[in-house]
Amino acid sequence: MAFFLLLSALFALFTYGSVLAISDRFSDASRSITSKPFKLQESWAQYSPYFPVEEYSDPPKRCRVIQANIIQRHGARYPTSGASAMIVTALSKLMSATNYTDPSLQFLKSYTYSLGTDDLVPFGARESQQAGKLHFSRYSSLVNHRQLPFVRASGSERVILSATNWTAGFSIASSHVYNPKLSVILSEDLNDTLDDSMCPNAGSSSSQTSEWLLTYGPPIADRLNKQAPGANVTSTDVYSLLSLCPFESVSFDTPSPFCNLFSNAEFRQFEYSGDLDKYYNTGYGQPLGPVQGVGYINELLARLTGKPVRDNTQTNRTLDASPITFPLNRTIYADFSHDNQMIAIYTAMGLFRQAAAPDPTLPNPRRNWLASHLVPFSARMVTEKVLCGRKEYVRVFVNDALQPLEFCGAGKDGLCELGAFVKSQAYARNNGNGDFNKCFD
Known part of the structure; x- marks a missing residue:
């Protein structure tokens, strides 16, 4: 593990130099593709680059933040190996056409697919580094040489590298005065509160996403097949081709030509696929979705109250029982995770x-369940512990949007008394009310 951490750190240092040297081509060039009535980059669901949903709001003047608990998704990545295989299949069909009747497809005559699989891309490394800089700026009052952020990561390489990019950004923002380290890597083959891999009986979202794909996919497939005679593109291929817009854009730091193949309305349909996926995979639409976030919630409660973790679900009890691997006296905690796990945590x-x-x-156009708002690349939830006079409170932000917390009596300021917040988390404190056992029955 020590050797792997060293390699991760060296990769991170190399990445910072190259990433900092990268211009803002993606941001600049994207102005042309976001000048439409909607923002294209925010229509890519879980593949959207990070953006703040709202402007962060400081606590009331009589209050101050005394602890920050951050859980953050890894930065932008290449497609997973499974998604990559489907992309290659779709591309081979589209590129087999005898000719192209639409000018937007002409680039395919000299196109070569060159994306990797699974790994963090430089744009994603920069997202994580920028998050570290932001969090130092926002919470610098909580930091001193005895109080450095305590950092953990789930065991996927892209998650580990996101964590080390975050720590480097934190260090850079402090002029290298404060240099937090990645202290704990949680194996995804063992108990892990930062990955949704511990509920084998949980269902999937395939039924709902397939139903939606069969609703919006055929007209797009028909259009592409007319523009590329002989391609025989299917609805499944349509999703893969749509996904090339975000994947190539973040991978090459410039808008992909595939973004020009689809309309705003079609990207809205693509976005809804991601919304459905997250809701029915580990969200409220999955009976065993919320229970997968219980372990992290119980760890969060332990940090907020300064009391040992009480949990019989996903926690690694050996690690959580040690003050070295799970200290209870830190002012900043930063955990690095995956989108599906963060959805489970939100719902728990x-x-x-x-x-x-x-x-x-x-789709309901007035819905507030938007994957791009919940789990874009480098998404983060921050749970603040706030002191107002002698009373302690909790505030929760998701991508800088202050959460209402009606379930524990919060007002417009988002402040919920600590005790009321703890009480409101009865589902987690009761180990999922028996749902965790259903994962294995």
Whole structure:
């Protein structure tokens, strides 16, 4: 593990030099693709680059933040190996056409697919580094040489490298006065509160996403097949080709030509696929979704109250029992995770509840369940412990959007009394009310 951490650190240092040298081509060039009535980069669901959903709000003047608990998704990555295989299949069909009747497809005559799989891309490394800089700036009053952030990461390489990019950004922002380290890597083959791998009986979102794909995919496939005679593109291929817009854009730090193949309306349809996926995979639409976030919630409660972790679900009890691998006296905690796990944590906490489950055939334009707002690349939830006079409170932000926390009596300022917040987390404190056992029955 020590050798792997050294390699990770060296990679991170190399990345910082190259990433900092990269211009803002993606941001500059994207002005042309976001000048439409909607922001294209924010229509890519879980593949959207990070953006703040709202402007961060300071606590009331009589209050001050005394602890910050950060959980953050890894930065932008290449497609997973499974998604990559489907992309290659779709591309081979589109590129087999005898000719192209639409000018937007002409680039395919000299196109070569060159994306990797699974790994963090330089743009994603920069996202994580910028987050570290931001968090130092926002919470610098909590830091001194005896109080450095305590940092953990789930065991995927892209998650580990996101953590070390974050620590480097934190260090850079402090002029290298404060240099936090990645202290704990949680194996994804063992108990891990930062990965959704511990509920084998949990279902998937394939039924709902497939139903939606069969609703919006055929017209797009028909259009592409007319523009590329002989391609025989299917609805499944349509999703893969749409995904090339975000994947190539973040990988090459410039807008992909695939972004020009689809309309705003079609990207909105693509976005809804991600919304459905997150809701029915580890969100409220999955009976065993919220329970997968219980372990982290119980760790969060331990940090907020300064009391030992009480949990019988995903926690690694050996690590959580040690003050070295799970200290209870830090002012900043930073954990690095995956999007599906963060969705499980949101739902275990009770955030983003829906009056009605999303319809797999008809999007609600007024929905607040938007994957791009919940888990874009480098998404983060921050739970602040706030002192107001002699009373302690909790505030929760998701991508800088202050959460209402009605379930524990918060007002417009988002402040919830610490005791009320702890009490509101009965589902987690009761180990998921028996749901965790259902993962294995």
